[in-house]
Amino acid sequence: MSPPFAPGTPASSVLAPEEKEEALALFQELLRFPTISYAGPTNGSYRACCEWLVKTLTDLGLKTQVLEVVPNKPVVVGSWEGSEPALPSVLLNSHYDVVPACLDQWETEPFTPVRKDGKIYARGTQDMKCVCAQYILAIKRLKKPSIAPAASFQPRRSIHLSFVPDEEIGGEDGMGRFLKSDLFRSLHVGLALDEGIASPENSYKFFYSERSPLWIRVRAKGLTGHGSRFIPDTAVEKIMHVANQALAFRDSQEKRLGYLCPASNGEGEGEEGKRGGHGGCKHALALKLGDVATLNLTVLKAGVSMDNGQTFAYNVIPHEAEAGFDMRIPPSMPFAEVRALLDAWTDRAGVTWEFAQEGGADPLLTHHATSIDGAQNPWFSVFYDALTSRGVPVIPEIFPAATDARFLRAREISAFGFSPMRKTEMLLHEHNEYVSEEVFMEGVEVYVTLVEALSGAARFEREGAQG
């Protein structure tokens, strides 16, 4: 892979003002659906959003299919057949669900988009309805071009757009079910694009792997008694012992941030004292969030209560306590090491730990990566060359959280996480989420570039004669 190159000047918007307004109107229509994912019977406005997607894709002339394996959790697929449909296709995936918004913390109504100072405020503007809309608008540009050189574009490989629910609550009933369907098999996907995150710098980040989310439950039992005494071996004391060691590990990982990648020069941890750019490191890569482990104490339960936690008996030492940790494990950290740490922390405290993920953590105990070596993975070269052709530095990273791309990579389908937002504050899951109109419109053009290149890619040598 070539190193990231110096910033250039990206093409500015070439759309007429009325076309920009049309594009922003479409984006705002999508933002109006309160598609908050949750485990309720109707799943917010999934169905209404799905109907809007079906109409929008059909109006574009795409073949539209809806898969509803789990009631009220539809997956929508729009397809544009390529001139060589036997070749592996390009999948543009996005999730249409969003996280909840705390109304009292927002300055605007989260599902009534507001345009102010060149920005659009609404839940989902970054995560990830921007990308849902940009895919649609890029296809619209390519199908009904008003601007050269998009005129007469015909994809060689088929292009599929998938819009899935439930990503924000684990994705099992969304992307998980979609991947197991005959519909998905029929798409014959070679490369998928999925979400990334905004880059505050003048660069595009893209993600080729992600950290594994492990949620750990620790339960302790201990002696009870009067709150005025020195009772030994209490449940809370045991939990505190585990928590203190866990938080010390957290500190040690946080200190690694910004230091040279030890793997890049083969000299191990000692080299981490040298900040990025020094010390003979081959790549001069500073460790980022996706390269280190994180751990947060996110659940704490204890106390004797007769009314479900409304009031507590402050003078009774609780005989049980529980802690929950959200751990994120980078591909460089073997899972055996994680287990050994957890065993050591809990053994010393005389308690046990378990995975808290529903259905177990087995699928999360393997990291999957899409190769970013062009000699191994020709999709990477096409993606990277097309993206860098826009003159903005392009940075490969490991996604710090979990996305639907993990399901694709687990099936050995190449998947890059990418949301075209440069010079943009990262606001996913935050209050007052927004994206600038300029960034949004540039993103449409970025996808025009990417879709042209990816769907136009000639048969790769390894694809053989049958595609």
Ligand SMILES: CSCC[C@H](NC(C)=O)C(=O)O
């Ligand atoms: C494991 S399912 C939860 C998925 C969620 N994804 C994001 C992007 O926030 C997370 O990483 O917590």
Ligand SMILES: [Zn+2]
């Ligand atoms: Zn997302």
Ligand SMILES: [Zn+2]
């Ligand atoms: Zn999210």
